[in-house]
Amino acid sequence: MREYAVDLLQNMLRLYSPTGEEAALSSFLVKEMERLGLQSWRDEAGNAVGEFGSGEPVILLCGHMDTVPGVLPIKLEDGKLYGRGAVDAKTPLAAMIAASSRLVKEGFSGRILVVGAVEEEGVGRGVKHLVETGVTADYAIFGEPSGIENITIAYKGSLHLKIKCETTTGHSSAPWLYKNAIEEVFKIYEQIKGVQFTQEKAESRFYSVTSSVTKIEGGNEFSTVPSSAGLHINLRVPPTLSIETVLDAVYKVIEDYRGDNAGVDVRLWVIDSCPPYEADKNSILVRSIAYAIRRVRKSQAVLVRRTGSGDMNIFGSARHVPVVTYGAGDAHLDHTPDEYVVVDEYLDSIRILCEGVKKLVELHIKTTRNVGTK
Numbered sequence: 001m002r003e004y005a006v007d008l009l010q011n012m013l014r015l016y017s018p019t020g021e022e023a024a025l026s027s028f029l030v031k032e033m034e035r036l037g038l039q040s041w042r043d044e045a046g047n048a049v050g051e052f053g054s055g056e057p058v059i060l061l062c063g064h065m066d067t068v069p070g071v072l073p074i075k076l077e078d079g080k081l082y083g084r085g086a087v088d089a090k091t092p093l094a095a096m097i098a099a100s101s102r103l104v105k106e107g108f109s110g111r112i113l114v115v116g117a118v119e120e121e122g123v124g125r126g127v128k129h130l131v132e133t134g135v136t137a138d139y140a141i142f143g144e145p146s147g148i149e150n151i152t153i154a155y156k157g158s159l160h161l162k163i164k165c166e167t168t169t170g171h172s173s174a175p176w177l178y179k180n181a182i183e184e185v186f187k188i189y190e191q192i193k194g195v196q197f198t199q200e201k202a203e204s205r206f207y208s209v210t211s212s213v214t215k216i217e218g219g220n221e222f223s224t225v226p227s228s229a230g231l232h233i234n235l236r237v238p239p240t241l242s243i244e245t246v247l248d249a250v251y252k253v254i255e256d257y258r259g260d261n262a263g264v265d266v267r268l269w270v271i272d273s274c275p276p277y278e279a280d281k282n283s284i285l286v287r288s289i290a291y292a293i294r295r296v297r298k299s300q301a302v303l304v305r306r307t308g309s310g311d312m313n314i315f316g317s318a319r320h321v322p323v324v325t326y327g328a329g330d331a332h333l334d335h336t337p338d339e340y341v342v343v344d345e346y347l348d349s350i351r352i353l354c355e356g357v358k359k360l361v362e363l364h365i366k367t368t369r370n371v372g373t374k
Helices: 002-014 023-035 090-105 125-132 181-193 243-260 284-297 311-319 343-372
Strands: 039-042 048-053 058-064 075-077 080-082 111-117 139-143 150-155 157-166 210-218 228-237 265-274 302-306 323-326 340-342
Touching: 002 023, 002 080, 002 090, 002 343, 023 039, 023 048, 023 090, 023 111, 048 090, 058 090, 058 125, 058 311, 058 343, 080 343, 090 111, 090 139, 090 343, 111 125, 125 311, 139 284, 139 311, 139 343, 150 284, 150 311, 157 181, 157 243, 181 210, 181 228, 181 243, 228 243, 243 265, 284 323, 284 343, 311 323, 323 343, 340 343
Parallel strands: 058 111, 058 139, 139 323, 150 302
Antiparallel strands: 039 048, 048 111, 075 080, 080 340, 150 323, 157 228, 157 265, 210 228
8 A cells, every 4th residue: 555655646746737737637536546446537627536335424535636836846755755736735635545445445335435626726616516516425524734633624714806996197296186096905905904893803813804915906107196906805714704794894895985085996806705614623524533543643633723715615615514624744835845745644644534434434323323213
């Protein structure tokens, strides 16, 4: 298993797959899963899908194939495997495939669905396709670098907005005569940043709304007051709030600004959104993965909440089933030129997935039997 697992991950790393260019990796994974005994196909979105078993419970193992752009050299050195996607997030996906292969050989009782999803780094097109086409499960594990002894139980939501201001232009030698579109759009941004919600915890970075300007558009010639400017803004939303609540507050800021600034044309676009999600830390899914971590690593699992967003948010919010995110790797290496995974941790994550899934089936059967006798 060690040799196979390392070869599998190296082969996946060699197939460069930035967002929107996952086809070669998808085809490779379909063939690989078929060879391992899974019924496999490439769906309409380009996801690589493998399935085996029948009955209950249905367990979804979903990782993403895409990476951020940038080719990195692939090397195995001092027990570490380097390459683009070694952390985010080909290692967790490879672990899911290797674990599924072992479960197939052991005659797993239940049904497992393995998905290599497209465009997680983009707009989540792969997981959205699963939701839109009615794919469901009793439990789902998503592959991201939680850290070998950590289980991610929560992610913040994400709201991508674009705000544009247009004004009358004039000579920059008399700026008091005109509204400066760049200055005005930043005034709006500062007002949005100033909105506070009773559901926030100001002392917590996770349970508060955070904001960041991610792109600036605008400006004219040196001697001209800018007449057009746009900002792309990313708001991160905790599970104590909904995307709709935050968006309503943004609309209110825009409406109030328009009422006080008749000479400025303001437009707002919602480019993309992802709902926040927090799992039940006492679910049998969380307990099963925690059990497996104790069994394999001889240590207690740590439950973590991350300020980013993931495919877990979309599926968990839509299906309302127990969901967690798990995978080997240090998330601080995401998107960096120094992505690597410790090979022994990767191999342990395969064992943890196997042990965790088997424990989950055991607890699921006990739970359903208990419910049936009440």
